[in-house]
Amino acid sequence: MKIGVHKVAMAAPNDVSELAALIVAGTVDPARIVALIGKTEGNGGANDFTRGYATLSYQLLLAPLLGLSPEEVGHRIAFVWSGGTEGVLSPHATVLTRDESIAPPVAGDKRLALGIATTRTILPEEVGTMVQVREVARAVRVALDQAGIAEPADVHYVQVKGPLLTPAAVAEAEARGRPTVTRDPNGSKPYARGATALGVALALGEVAEEALSDAAIARRLDLFSKVASTSAGGELTACEVLLFGNSPSATSDFRIGHAVLRDAIDADAVIEAIGSADPESGSPGSGRLDAAARSRIAAIFAKAEASPTGRIRGRRNTMLSDADIHYERHARAALGAVIASVTGDPALFVSGGTEHQCGPGEAPIAAIVQVR
Structure with missing residues (x-):
């Protein structure tokens, strides 16, 4: 496995020109793009639509190059956005490519590896609960195996983006007689982020499952992962897991x-x-x-x-x-x-x-x- 890392600037949430230029120059092969992680200049809240706007813009760029529909691009490539570029923070995206071709690794060395997995759809009543924790833990284990990492100590960063509660999602759950952890969209972010972080901690052995419960999420802050970084957005219905570490089988x-x-x-x-x-x-x-x-x-x-x-x-x-x-x-x-x-x-x-x-x-x- 060889991972490529390419940072591209963005003049606006719909600006994909720098990635387009890298593709034209042959620096980036669109067929090898597996994920984009970036910052947009929105407010970072439940109503931050710059994240979905940026995703759609990159999907429209890549769809004809890959012979796919924009929706299919979204299933093939993980898009992780964080809104809010306050202060000196600059809007940008980090484009990650993965080459699975076999090449001899550097003897005795460990290089960057990346595993990607997605949970099933998380229902509104499951956001911020142990159901979400366990689903994320399962996905982290899949990503760990995909990255070729045997030791949790070789994992250095696990980015998880999952759903938060929107008014429509809360109403849909209530119509089925299913209560949610909160009715407040912005207030659901701590529960959503907390549950996904605990899923990472559970999968990597940083916390024991018997220590976890619905009541612990967003409350028992003495339970945590040191490598999880989690976000929540209304544009998602499942949790996307990107696991980064160093593997002896990687050639990055x-x-x-x-x-x-x-x-x-x-x-x-x-x-x-x-x-x-x-x-x-x-x-x-x-x-x-x-x-x-x-x-x-x-x-x-x-x-x-x-x-x-x-x-x-x-x-x-x-x-x-x-x-x-x-x-x-x-x-x-x-x-x-x-x-x-x-x-x-x-x-x-x-x-x-x-x-x-x-x-x-x-x-x-x-x-x-x-x-x-």
């Missing part, structure tokens, strides 16, 4: 590493994640990367969270009490600036909401780095 030009951000200004953890993938790039405490190390960074994926105490490093902030701007938008803007100051590139995947994704107040970060 990249490795992936991860770390835990202890707060939104933890620059050391950014360097730690990069160093986890490429030990020569730097170490925590060094405070910076040289130009060569920066040039090898192919992608950064991170989650952003406000401190549950309302303080960072002893200083009070107003993220949780600001009635005008949701705390997720504050956190994304702050963390995006910190990461960009280290990497020199604001085209970063920074998503809000960390229910069961690292401990309270913490957040995961992963880095894909080109191997020298």
Whole structure:
């Protein structure tokens, strides 16, 4: 397995010109595209339609090239979008290709591998419940096997995008006599994100199933995964799992590493994640990367969270009490600036909401780095 990583800028949610240019140049073979992960300039809420708009735009680009309908492209390629490019964050997409042709791996080395799996449709009454947890766990195990990764310790990032509750979904469930975890679409996000994160934790052995229950989801935040990054959107009805790790059977030009951000200004953890993938790039405490190390960074994926105490490093902030701007938008803007100051590139995947994704107040970060 050989994974390709290509970052493309987007001038608007419907701008697919940079990927089109890579295809024309022969740099990207559309037949090998398996996933896109990106940031759009929407609000990141339940009514963020930029995510679906971007998906449709890429489907329309790829459909004639693949001889498929736009809907068939959506079934073939995983599209994961996070809305909200506050602060310096730049709209972009990371295009991932996979070549399954057999080639001898580098002896004794582990390189970037990617497994992709999708759950069955998650019914509205199942969002944010143990049903969703178990379905995601099953999909993670499928993705793990597909990636050729035998050891959970070699997994560094699991991106899951699943459904949240829309007014229509809530009404449909209630018409069948099935209550949902909440009737509030935006209020369903913590349950949806939390259930999918716990599914990752369950599959990777980070939590025991007997510790889990419906009542624990979005409440028992001492139960978590250190490598899960989960999002929820109204444009999905199933959960899409993208599992990244390093495998001895992969022949990619990249490795992936991860770390835990202890707060939104933890620059050391950014360097730690990069160093986890490429030990020569730097170490925590060094405070910076040289130009060569920066040039090898192919992608950064991170989650952003406000401190549950309302303080960072002893200083009070107003993220949780600001009635005008949701705390997720504050956190994304702050963390995006910190990461960009280290990497020199604001085209970063920074998503809000960390229910069961690292401990309270913490957040995961992963880095894909080109191997020298």
